Amino acid sequence: AVDLLLEIARRRRVTLRLTHDEAAKHGIELAPFVEIVDDPGDDIDLCIVLGGDGTILTALRRYAGTGVPVFAVNYGEVGFLATIDPDGLAEDFERAFSGEYDTIELPTISVGRPDGTWSALNDISVHRKAGLRVADLAYALAGEEIGRVRCDGLVVATPQGSTGYNLANGGPVLAWGVEGFVVSFIAPHSLTARALVVAPGDELTINNASREEPVEVHVDGRPTLELQPGEDIHVAFGLMHGTLAQLPGASFYHRLRERFGRLAR
Amino acid sequence: AVDLLLEIARRRRVTLRLTHDEAAKHGIELAPFVEIVDDPGDDIDLCIVLGGDGTILTALRRYAGTGVPVFAVNYGEVGFLATIDPDGLAEDFERAFSGEYDTIELPTISVGRPDGTWSALNDISVHRKAGLRVADLAYALAGEEIGRVRCDGLVVATPQGSTGYNLANGGPVLAWGVEGFVVSFIAPHSLTARALVVAPGDELTINNASREEPVEVHVDGRPTLELQPGEDIHVAFGLMHGTLAQLPGASFYHRLRERFGRLAR
Amino acid sequence: AVDLLLEIARRRRVTLRLTHDEAAKHGIELAPFVEIVDDPGDDIDLCIVLGGDGTILTALRRYAGTGVPVFAVNYGEVGFLATIDPDGLAEDFERAFSGEYDTIELPTISVGRPDGTWSALNDISVHRKAGLRVADLAYALAGEEIGRVRCDGLVVATPQGSTGYNLANGGPVLAWGVEGFVVSFIAPHSLTARALVVAPGDELTINNASREEPVEVHVDGRPTLELQPGEDIHVAFGLMHGTLAQLPGASFYHRLRERFGRLAR
Amino acid sequence: AVDLLLEIARRRRVTLRLTHDEAAKHGIELAPFVEIVDDPGDDIDLCIVLGGDGTILTALRRYAGTGVPVFAVNYGEVGFLATIDPDGLAEDFERAFSGEYDTIELPTISVGRPDGTWSALNDISVHRKAGLRVADLAYALAGEEIGRVRCDGLVVATPQGSTGYNLANGGPVLAWGVEGFVVSFIAPHSLTARALVVAPGDELTINNASREEPVEVHVDGRPTLELQPGEDIHVAFGLMHGTLAQLPGASFYHRLRERFGRLAR
CATH class of the missing domain: 3.40.50.10330 (Probable inorganic polyphosphate/atp-NAD kinase; domain 1)
Known part of the structure; x- marks a missing residue:
């Protein structure tokens, strides 16, 4: 070729x-x-x-x-x-x-915290660390706390990323052209966690609600950040x-x- | 009151x-x-x-x-x-x-065929008729045939309708403000059927692929139309x-x- | 042939x-x-x-x-x-x-009420009637009430029937040889309904909890009984x-x- | 107390x-x-x-x-x-x-390989290692290869363990007294992976089908073994x-x- x-x-x-x-x-x-x-x-x-x-x-x-x-x-x-x-x-x-x-x-979607911003084309995901206990994540949208879930992690995907990890979590396919991104949970220890498609202008805040253990943040599948107990990150549609x-x-x-x-x- | x-x-x-x-x-x-x-x-x-x-x-x-x-x-x-x-x-x-x-x-979403158009605020659904066999539905989006599924039916929901029947099918919640509508299947006899969020400008065509049996179309939950074997309906975002x-x-x-x-x- | x-x-x-x-x-x-x-x-x-x-x-x-x-x-x-x-x-x-x-x-599994008993090899299912509202079903196992769910219906399947309608509801595959049968819901309007594999000696009681509307009972897919508002049926492993x-x-x-x-x- | x-x-x-x-x-x-x-x-x-x-x-x-x-x-x-x-x-x-x-x-269920056997009351699970790529697991039952799935992992649960991690994967609840154990996948990158309830006498073989990366085996949630590329483990009902x-x-x-x-x- x-x-x-x-x-x-x-x-x-x-x-x-x-x-x-x-x-x-x-x-x-x-x-x-x-x-x-x-x-x-x-x-x-x-x-x-x-x-x-x-x-x-x-x-x-x-x-x-x-x-x-x-x-x-x-x-x-x-x-x-x-x-x-x-x-x-x-x-x-x-x-x-x-x-x-x-x-x-x-x-794109971007994940930010005070020390920087990272952009993803497909997905941003949060994962419990290997060998540590289940992650405990709280999440809020547009400033409104929605819930708190013990889980292996959480995936935020763009439409073009929706057919990847998000789909593996039972999340929906988003057609290209849909204005929104989708949040799904990896192995949620909750009966009520459902995939949620978020409006494009809304910001998702994810909080590591564990008192002891950090979680990992992956950007397009690559481990990129660590989120300490109590710490927040913010995910939103990117400008680019x-x-x-x-x-x-x-x-x-x-x-x-x-x-x-x-x-x- | x-x-x-x-x-x-x-x-x-x-x-x-x-x-x-x-x-x-x-x-x-x-x-x-x-x-x-x-x-x-x-x-x-x-x-x-x-x-x-x-x-x-x-x-x-x-x-x-x-x-x-x-x-x-x-x-x-x-x-x-x-x-x-x-x-x-x-x-x-x-x-x-x-x-x-x-x-x-x-x-709103609208369902149309040559004899008229009906609008729904929550959802438009297609159902097999009671006592008859499983429905056999083919569907296409923006003119592209996506699949054909034997099922009890299919639900097309607006964001505000997504927390109703769509959620009962394992479809995602769409936040109000998401530009798109969601298609999910009721009891699909297929391992690959997944909920699909459609872009707002795209038209969904549903075909009753059965050779023998009609299916019912409900608008916001009320039986409204009957779709004969081989017949098509078109669902799209409404103007109002x-x-x-x-x-x-x-x-x-x-x-x-x-x-x-x-x-x- | x-x-x-x-x-x-x-x-x-x-x-x-x-x-x-x-x-x-x-x-x-x-x-x-x-x-x-x-x-x-x-x-x-x-x-x-x-x-x-x-x-x-x-x-x-x-x-x-x-x-x-x-x-x-x-x-x-x-x-x-x-x-x-x-x-x-x-x-x-x-x-x-x-x-x-x-x-x-x-x-086999059997469904009984005072006027008779019917046996199924694959599944016994309960369905809302066409054109009527969502079914409202309560269910109990071994005499213990488990829950009440508004839904399109409910499927009880044997292992050999588990790959049919039950699978379409998101129920699990039961290998032949598993001692048990599986209960799953069709389009449950509940976030907490889950497929449940029942022990072979336990009897499942299904109650039509609607105050107004009958539901249909299908035996291996064929409409067989009607369950009136308030009425019970009992499903258990059959003797044959x-x-x-x-x-x-x-x-x-x-x-x-x-x-x-x-x-x- | x-x-x-x-x-x-x-x-x-x-x-x-x-x-x-x-x-x-x-x-x-x-x-x-x-x-x-x-x-x-x-x-x-x-x-x-x-x-x-x-x-x-x-x-x-x-x-x-x-x-x-x-x-x-x-x-x-x-x-x-x-x-x-x-x-x-x-x-x-x-x-x-x-x-x-x-x-x-x-x-109990037991997991064995030549160097020993470990027993679990709740579940035995296989996980991709943190920071490494998705796991690639093949599985066979009673000597018959069933499938190969790229996933975050796989959970094998007893009836009493079925309400834990297995449920988080969309697996069914198994009543106590059901003779069988259940296999479910964590975030399967496959549209056809379904939870499978296995007959009590059947042995499940899990193969790490990756060419490069080991996976972890947890017994009742505790990291216990590492499975090398190409290596098998066998899971079956335990004697105790x-x-x-x-x-x-x-x-x-x-x-x-x-x-x-x-x-x-």
Whole structure:
């Protein structure tokens, strides 16, 4: 796939910019229309990704807020966030270079506390620490305390993230385009905990209600923060969007039908 | 409660307009500041309802699109759609007549087929007919076929309706203000059916995929249409909104906390 | 398949006994080793069924308590209760006539009230009547009242029935051989209703707690009784078992893996 | 409560045997009818526990297989395994010393691999390790592979453990007396994973299907083993039972009704 990409780019006289890591990994050397750099920077027209959902997420986060579209080729298992599957790549790369794609804006959610803010494209989740007891989380929305749940954790997902961890918790699928994010619980020790879709302007406050034990906060699946006993974090829709390229005629509902076949085994 | 209402209205020199049925039911006769009519008409300032969720829904549908707010006193079990509970009525009616309330716009969903269109504030549901076999429903969104499910039925709910039948199907709670509606299945004979929150601009098409048996369509819980084998209906966000009065400081999340206590037994 | 069966029976000098209906349907006439009767009676060695789960259930109920095994060929969609799928029929019928099969005993559940008792192999369910309001059901186990739930209905399933309607309600799969039956609710308007696996000696009492509306009771999916407001029924393990033939090496867990593929679409 | 216990024991001339830890914790010194020991041993008539479910579980495991009943006073939140709640203690302790109690046998489940066997009264669970990726678990029953699921983990629960972690996963309640154990998944990344109640004689094999990452095995909630990539464990009903004292007239269904009220908030 990488060779094909290089060949099409060369023929079309389009410059490909690769990181040193990527170039080394694929044995690519400096050549006309190939640049090898530390960071591709923001002054690019299109970011082409070949990988699984994790790699695609990293690219979407990297270029969130820049307007640079991510054109993603699915080499992973599910590929909900991919532009294309890797069959018919020659034709699809031609389309990419001709600009024959639409773009869709994907919202981010942010988690903040006094020392910083982190953004996620898919989900922000809170987890009990391994070996420690069940987490004890209180949560409030728009300043109104809703409940307190002993659980393994809690997942806040965007529409594009709703088909991941959220779905594993029994949360609903949110179509792309729904204005809202969804909160679901991992193994709640409560009979009344239900998935809750939150209005886009509302802020979710999560409090570690345990008196003794910290919990972990993951951003798009990567352990990122630790929340001490009694401490709060705030989750809200972010200001920036990721931009995903998609082929004309693609739609979320088409995507849903295609990808669910792969989950249903 | 009705006596109190009459008394406060008389003192404040506000005219109450009652239907003949309502007047007869409560033994109210013509008097200054009391009018007894066939239909209260749209030229009123406020619609005051005393009843359960069903009665409140009827009022909200009746005044949808007119801008007349519904001020609802909960005499039912759950009362998700009520403005107030009936304690402190004197004070609350004074507020109603003084205009000391906010209003919130509640979206409708519409179901249409060539012979007409019906609107719901809470939900539109499809059900197998009693004594007949399981329903066989196919559904498509934005023109894309998503799936086909053998089930007892299917529920499409607005945010304000999401805490009713949809929740009984394992669907999520949608906060008021979420732009979207939710589709869930009643007893799906499928391992892969999941609740799906749909974007507000998308149209849902439901097809009765049975070759032999009709299914029923309920609008806000009332049997309204029959869908013949092979026939389609279309469900989408409606153009009109219902208007609910709420006391300052009330919010959906406050409402959620209060009412869920009543469901959790 | 019927022709093949007749041929193998004739060759092996085994008499097939068919009902008039079955014979007419397949155009079979009297011949050596073919008997055409009103009812095959209990003095037979094996009951061979070709059909879907409904037909197989009917045969299992008909011969429950007689010890006659049912050898079932699946011509339906899922076929959880089948002995074999219809590929390699010649070989499988030879096995049937040679007695090269194991048998597995399937428990029944019974529903009783003063005027009679009905037995089910798969499930007994209670349903609100079409067009009427939600059902209001109270239930007690071993004389202890457990709860009262407003719902579309309730399903009591045996292990072999657990993969049907019970599963559609979010109930668990019970492996064949588990001593117990499972109670699940259809669309419960309660946050705390959970599927409950009951011990085999315990009796379940279901009370129609509505003050006004009757509910329907289905036995293996067929409307059978009506339960008036205030009336009770009692459900318990039955005394009789159905007997299903299965090929050596078949097991419930093998069956589960095979059939779930068909549900997972 | 401890003082009351000492007093009643002294009056009835019954010897209480305490561990050094317990004695120190409550400031109890050697006295007639009080023995302070390293381990109470098996030659006792009754084990009296004051504590939460964790403490009660420890006692039940300690005396499993000895026939010594555990008389448990609930000082925890839920108390599903308690004999009594701590109101009316004087009367209840008198009953305990008079032998006015029934006993109920609670089954254990065992997890084994070549280096040993561990028993649980409530549940055995498998968990992904913190900070590592999702677990990838394959499972087989009675030698038949059922499926492979990417998930946070898996819980195997006895009937008395079914109201704990299993319930948090959407698993069913198993009444005490059901012959079987239940397998449920924590946050399964699969649309088809369902809770499965297993027959008592069947062995469950769990395989860590990850190529790289170990998973943790917890026995009654305590991290106990690590399962390496590719490694198997086997879970089956244990040979020993715990023995719980219960007051005459108590039943599982009574217990269920009482305790569920505490979960439903």
